[in-house]
Amino acid sequence: MNHTPRAAEALFTPEARDNPVPVYRALHAGGPVHRLDDAWVVVCGYAEVDEVLRSPVFQVKDSGFRERTRPGWTAEHPSAAMVGDSVIRARAPHHERVRRLLSRPLTSRRVAGLRTAALGHTRELLTGLGAGTGPVDFVDGFAYPLPIAVICDLLGVPVEDRGWFRGQATDLSYVLEPAGRERDLTRADAAASGLMEYFARLVGLRRRQPEQDLVSSLVQVSDGDGGRLSERELVANLVLMLAAGFETTASLLANGLAVLLDRPADRERLARDPSAAAAWVQEVLRYDPPAQATDRWATEDTEIGGVRVPEGTQVLLLLGAANRDPRRFAAPDDFDPGRADNQPLTFGAGPHFCLGSALARMEAEIAFHELLARYPRIASAGTPVRTDRLALRGHAELLVTLG
Numbered sequence: 088m089n090h091t092p093r094a095a096e097a098l099f100t101p102e103a104r105d106n107p108v109p110v111y112r113a114l115h116a117g118g119p120v121h122r123l124d125d126a127w128v129v130v131c132g133y134a135e136v137d138e139v140l141r142s143p144v145f146q147v148k149d150s151g152f153r154e155r156t157r158p159g160w161t162a163e164h165p166s167a168a169m170v171g172d173s174v175i176r177a178r179a180p181h182h183e184r185v186r187r188l189l190s191r192p193l194t195s196r197r198v199a200g201l202r203t204a205a206l207g208h209t210r211e212l213l214t215g216l217g218a219g220t221g222p223v224d225f226v227d228g229f230a231y232p233l234p235i236a237v238i239c240d241l242l243g244v245p246v247e248d249r250g251w252f253r254g255q256a257t258d259l260s261y262v263l264e265p266a267g268r269e270r271d272l273t274r275a276d277a278a279a280s281g282l283m284e285y286f287a288r289l290v291g292l293r294r295r296q297p298e299q300d301l302v303s304s305l306v307q308v309s310d311g312d313g314g315r316l317s318e319r320e321l322v323a324n325l326v327l328m329l330a331a332g333f334e335t336t337a338s339l340l341a342n343g344l345a346v347l348l349d350r351p352a353d354r355e356r357l358a359r360d361p362s363a364a365a366a367w368v369q370e371v372l373r374y375d376p377p378a379q380a381t382d383r384w385a386t387e388d389t390e391i392g393g394v395r396v397p398e399g400t401q402v403l404l405l406l407g408a409a410n411r412d413p414r415r416f417a418a419p420d421d422f423d424p425g426r427a428d429n430q431p432l433t434f435g436a437g438p439h440f441c442l443g444s445a446l447a448r449m450e451a452e453i454a455f456h457e458l459l460a461r462y463p464r465i466a467s468a469g470t471p472v473r474t475d476r477l478a479l480r481g482h483a484e485l486l487v488t489l490g
């Protein structure tokens with residue numbers, strides 16, 4: 088293990104939030120596992136991150152863990168309580184049952200059924216994007232509105248309420264940052280309370296009058312499951328779907344366009360051939376993943392990659408670094424949509440593997456082909472502005488001219 092904390096500490100600097108790749112390189116040079124301090128270990132190696140995510144010895148930080156390490160913290164923070172009641176922080180065997188309920192509406196077959204609606208939203212938003220003259224912000228005009236429209240269709244959020252969601256979901260997603268700052272947590276708490284209230288009302292409405300949407304089908308499966316999912320858990324999971332699904336997909340779209348703006352040959356190919364989009368999107372997911380990190384804790388004395396890890400150690404798993412591990416990917420800093428065996432850890436691995444990966448891929452594949460077919464001369468109109476985050480990393484602004 089590398090005991091010098093300096094490379095790992097550099098992760099928490101503004102420079103690393105702007106561009107973590109130099110820190111990842113320094114970490115890889117020092118080995119796959121680094122001790123940050125007495126409580127934390129940082130893992131950057133692909134094989135080691137994958138192993139931790141799949142191992143039952145390492146668990147998500149459920150409310151029990153939080154109560155032991157920070158008594159009273161969950162009760163004080165509605166956002167932490169909400170995430171703690173959701174699938175992403177649930178432990179086996181409860182986790183498997185909740186996950187089964189939530190995964191039904193997100194199977195590849197159900198997602199394929201959303202294709203036509205996603206295509207309609209994409210075309211409408213692209214028309215809106217080109218309505219004015221001069222540069223436009225792709226983040227504001229497309230990257231956020233598309234996943235919001237798709238996830239709100241899926242959940243059954245009425246159209247008139249959607250405008251409110253962007254700010255709420257962005258604020259809430261700060262709770263998923265492993266090293267969250269207090270001011271961000273305050274925003275996340277306010278958003279969690281508002282969204283929990285909103286979805287509690289919507290659940291009540293759909294219980295009385297079911298529709299063809301995810302809220303109605305989750306109410307039915309959960310009521311049919313003997314009500315073993317409490318009302319609070321049901322609502323928390325609906326809010327989580329929004330938070331986990333929309334900020335990340337928006338980042339995939341903006342991060343992907345930022346890559347494309349530098350690669351005219353890719354632009355031509357994607358505009359011409361929709362079938363090129365899948366491999367291309369897969370490489371964006373590896374190269375600039377919207378979720379750069381997640382965490383776990385060791386439930387017993389163990390080891391990672393031959394390194395001793397005492398019980399109670401918290402483990403920061405750098406998905407973004409694992410995707411650039413030179414032991415796993417040849418020339419990892421090159422963007423190469425043709426790479427063989429391209430299996431990044433962007434959607435995680437093991438029992439908590441992302442439930443929305445098919446949906447996110449489908450949106451991105453449609454979006455990039457349609458965008459380039461409509462605006463083949465799209466070009467950068469300013470320096471891209473990154474979001475100031477470690478874990479959920481995207482763009483705050485991406486100005487373009489459409490040609």
Ligand code: HEM
Pocket residue numbers: 174175176186189193238327328331332333335336339376377378381382432433434435436438439440441442443444446447
């Ligand atoms: C590019 C887009 C996305 C990325 C990069 C992403 C990434 C991730 C990652 C890394 C995890 C695992 C976290 C962990 O193990 O600690 C995860 C879990 C999850 N994601 Fe996504 N996600 C994306 C889109 C979506 C969408 C569109 C939805 C919903 C419609 C969604 C719903 C979920 C849920 C419910 C979980 C928790 C699964 C569980 O704990 O069993 N995600 N996601």
